[in-house]
Amino acid sequence: MTAEKESDEMVVTPWEVSGVVDYNRLVEQFGTKPMTRELLDRLERHAGQLHLQLRRGIFFSHRDLDWWIGMHEAGQPVGLYTGRGPSGPVHLGHLLPWFFTKYLQDAFGADLYFQMTDDEKFLIHPELSLDDTVGFAYDNALDLIACGLEPERTHIISDVNHIGHIYRLALRVAKHVTFSTIRAVFGLRDSDNIGIIWFPAIQATPCFIQSVREGRNVAVLIPAAIDQDPYWRMTRDIAERLGFYKPAQIHAKFLPGLGRGGKMSASMPETAIFTIDPPEEAAKKIMDAFTGGRPTAREQRELGGDPSICTIYAYHYYLFEEDDGRLAELERECRSGDIVCGDCKARLAEAVKRFLVDFQRKREKARDSLDQFLFK
Amino acid sequence: MTAEKESDEMVVTPWEVSGVVDYNRLVEQFGTKPMTRELLDRLERHAGQLHLQLRRGIFFSHRDLDWWIGMHEAGQPVGLYTGRGPSGPVHLGHLLPWFFTKYLQDAFGADLYFQMTDDEKFLIHPELSLDDTVGFAYDNALDLIACGLEPERTHIISDVNHIGHIYRLALRVAKHVTFSTIRAVFGLRDSDNIGIIWFPAIQATPCFIQSVREGRNVAVLIPAAIDQDPYWRMTRDIAERLGFYKPAQIHAKFLPGLGRGGKMSASMPETAIFTIDPPEEAAKKIMDAFTGGRPTAREQRELGGDPSICTIYAYHYYLFEEDDGRLAELERECRSGDIVCGDCKARLAEAVKRFLVDFQRKREKARDSLDQFLFK
Numbered sequence: 132m133t134a135e136k137e138s139d140e141m142v143v144t145p146w147e148v149s150g151v152v153d154y155n156r157l158v159e160q161f162g163t164k165p166m167t168r169e170l171l172d173r174l175e176r177h178a179g180q181l182h183l184q185l186r187r188g189i190f191f192s193h194r195d196l197d198w199w200i201g202m203h204e205a206g207q208p209v210g211l212y213t214g215r216g217p218s219g220p221v222h223l224g225h226l227l228p229w230f231f232t233k234y235l236q237d238a239f240g241a242d243l244y245f246q247m248t249d250d251e252k253f254l255i256h257p258e259l260s261l262d263d264t265v266g267f268a269y270d271n272a273l274d275l276i277a278c279g280l281e282p283e284r285t286h287i288i289s290d291v292n293h294i295g296h297i298y299r300l301a302l303r304v305a306k307h308v309t310f311s312t313i314r315a316v317f318g319l320r321d322s323d324n325i326g327i328i329w330f331p332a333i334q335a336t337p338c339f340i341q342s343v344r345e346g347r348n349v350a351v352l353i354p355a356a357i358d359q360d361p362y363w364r365m366t367r368d369i370a371e372r373l374g375f376y377k378p379a380q381i382h383a384k385f386l387p388g389l390g391r392g393g394k395m396s397a398s399m400p401e402t403a404i405f406t407i408d409p410p411e412e413a414a415k416k417i418m419d420a421f422t423g424g425r426p427t428a429r430e431q432r433e434l435g436g437d438p439s440i441c442t443i444y445a446y447h448y449y450l451f452e453e454d455d456g457r458l459a460e461l462e463r464e465c466r467s468g469d470i471v472c473g474d475c476k477a478r479l480a481e482a483v484k485r486f487l488v489d490f491q492r493k494r495e496k497a498r499d500s501l502d503q504f505l506f507k
Numbered sequence: 508m509t510a511e512k513e514s515d516e517m518v519v520t521p522w523e524v525s526g527v528v529d530y531n532r533l534v535e536q537f538g539t540k541p542m543t544r545e546l547l548d549r550l551e552r553h554a555g556q557l558h559l560q561l562r563r564g565i566f567f568s569h570r571d572l573d574w575w576i577g578m579h580e581a582g583q584p585v586g587l588y589t590g591r592g593p594s595g596p597v598h599l600g601h602l603l604p605w606f607f608t609k610y611l612q613d614a615f616g617a618d619l620y621f622q623m624t625d626d627e628k629f630l631i632h633p634e635l636s637l638d639d640t641v642g643f644a645y646d647n648a649l650d651l652i653a654c655g656l657e658p659e660r661t662h663i664i665s666d667v668n669h670i671g672h673i674y675r676l677a678l679r680v681a682k683h684v685t686f687s688t689i690r691a692v693f694g695l696r697d698s699d700n701i702g703i704i705w706f707p708a709i710q711a712t713p714c715f716i717q718s719v720r721e722g723r724n725v726a727v728l729i730p731a732a733i734d735q736d737p738y739w740r741m742t743r744d745i746a747e748r749l750g751f752y753k754p755a756q757i758h759a760k761f762l763p764g765l766g767r768g769g770k771m772s773a774s775m776p777e778t779a780i781f782t783i784d785p786p787e788e789a790a791k792k793i794m795d796a797f798t799g800g801r802p803t804a805r806e807q808r809e810l811g812g813d814p815s816i817c818t819i820y821a822y823h824y825y826l827f828e829e830d831d832g833r834l835a836e837l838e839r840e841c842r843s844g845d846i847v848c849g850d851c852k853a854r855l856a857e858a859v860k861r862f863l864v865d866f867q868r869k870r871e872k873a874r875d876s877l878d879q880f881l882f883k
Contacts, residue, residue, distance in 0.1 A: 305702030326681030497654030
């Protein structure tokens, strides 16, 4: 779905995503496995339907997903882990894997440990205080809850406030991880602060916390964007030495921003749709977005547009056009020039506004149940 | 008091003490200040008497002690901080600064934050589990309590169990400390684990925790052996950036072991007297100790001994002969050959046995009040 410009060199690490992302090359580079028809069939069997993000290859790669499903099929307990770095409001790019996580929770009856890395965000951002990042953690939790997760099976961890529950486990992890490893995996330097160097130990703990609490090994699956993969490679390397299973992973593509190229990023607020954006403001961002259309409506009608580089089409594709038939029709209309960008944007803007009104209502309601979701 | 062998190169760091320690040179090297008559007079004025460890120059150096006393004299709150790495039983070398800390607590009415670094000891020692080090923390706390500290003014911190109280503060410290600094100050390497690299942030927190809890800056003094100085140099460097006072320090010499040279060390149990040693066993260690005597009693009577290299004399000096007059008499008797090593050892062994019987009684009694001393 993203723009293809061969000149832009691809960089995908936990701390930078830039250039044109070639997902097939990432699978090779990272040594992960592509999703297969057989895996999709098994997921569909358990869930009763195939999630849009599976049908459309948004979750496109994995490590040990077959094993994780197999554990469930063998009657073993399975868990889920994902998280969020709470440094500001949540945008649609963040929601993407959370919606998918809810689908997995429903399909597998799995407990979800959701980590708010309020310690990491404090350590990384000079301008943020602990009150800021912990505040964002609780605020962002409302977004997670609004995705429809189950309170009985969801455990939201604030690293800072729940450190008493995870410090022992983090120490056990840290004892097996050297600075050399961290330097290689995360690109850290001698000039980085000692909190950031320590943090990967904290980040690993939700892979194992359910096993510790239940006193038996639980197979854990991490749904997350592919740039987070290095964290779990390190965790996988040490898991068995600590007596735990290696966490499995399922990797998502990045939701593009509304500008030309790049993933949706909170650091470019004009190209990101935040869940707390007033719907009209979000609609305006969409009307200003970069498209695959022609300079004029007339040229568009004559020559057609290019949905493969269009952010508007991407939003229909990733999130807002659930119906595969209607999506195919939209693509055809674009390429043939039957629809012009203004109309296509207006159609998306309407869908986004409807979504935000509904989501913001759920988000406000989440305040009442927040406490039930917090890690205890 | 320690043996003088010019060939043994002096090494004094938090992770190694070896060679012949020249304390005057340490004051120069570390850039600390020697204790002065004026400071001793001020301490005596507040305490009502001058502690043996001050009279005999065992606490021999400081940083900002004059300022710390001045804060107390100006009616400002003052605090104390010391600690212990709980990797095994406590020996007399550990007790030395704790007795002195009790003297300071009484003299200045100061709160003491006492840190049990059960996280650090777990991270350093491959063979120790968290249950081991946390277990030692609570066991060693009995020794601290047996030194006579006040329950209302003493707060024993288990890093592992009380992390919830100190993690925020540790993160604030960590944000200002780079790996370059840690590498330089503590001699850490790329092959060290990321827990050990993080630990100095935890170690700094008791310098500031009273200020945080009371919502006002409290001047803190750290009584500890001189080898711990680098920890506090790092802490002093960042204190003001966090809005706290730099911690003051008062530095002790090392209690020698019972063997030839070196400080008392738990890793050489035959040369260390543990508080849980059966008194008769401790007495036997003393009878086997290295002395400054002559090969035979006859030569001793003719030529006299050398108390300056004698571990037995050191124990009288550091701990067991409170009376300065009797100590001077003992030194004279040794040098003149009026006393032979066997008799001098027997005299110390008796004193140590009496001490252990009494201390072990207090130590058992401490189980009843342990909970009152724990950090809440």
